[in-house]
Amino acid sequence: MLPLLRVHHIAIIGSDYARSKQFYTEVLGLRIIREVYREARQSWKLDLALNEQYIIELFSFPKPPQRLSHPEATGLRHLAFAVSDIEATIAHLTAHGVAAEPIRVDELTDRRFTFIEDPDGLPLEFYEE
Structure with a gap:
């Protein structure tokens, strides 16, 4: 058996970084651990915690492709x-x-x-x- 310990984090790419950051921090109340702009990728990376546990990486990328995203779609539910x-x-x-x-x-x-x-x-x- 593979010795997995726990889920480490969930990565999310937002189409509008400021809007997604506001939603996850102000609406859902996740705490910012670290925010970094990665010049080479033209990308923000925001690490977020829930109850002091690292849980979400929020990314921005220039022109990310759309993804079908419904609770019953194939892939992450x-x-x-x-x-x-x-x-x-x-x-x-x-x-x-x-x-x-x-x-x-x-x-x-x-x-x-x-x-x-x-x-x-x-x-x-x-x-x-």
């Missing part, structure tokens, strides 16, 4: 965040102009969840624990 109160989460998102899908209930666990999209349409799930 979505990124999910655990929350303690789904209604409070939706209220916070709504106050920041982010629309959430209607609350669904996981038929296997009876837990409630909802989806939103980041500024580039990446599906993000909020799963109530």
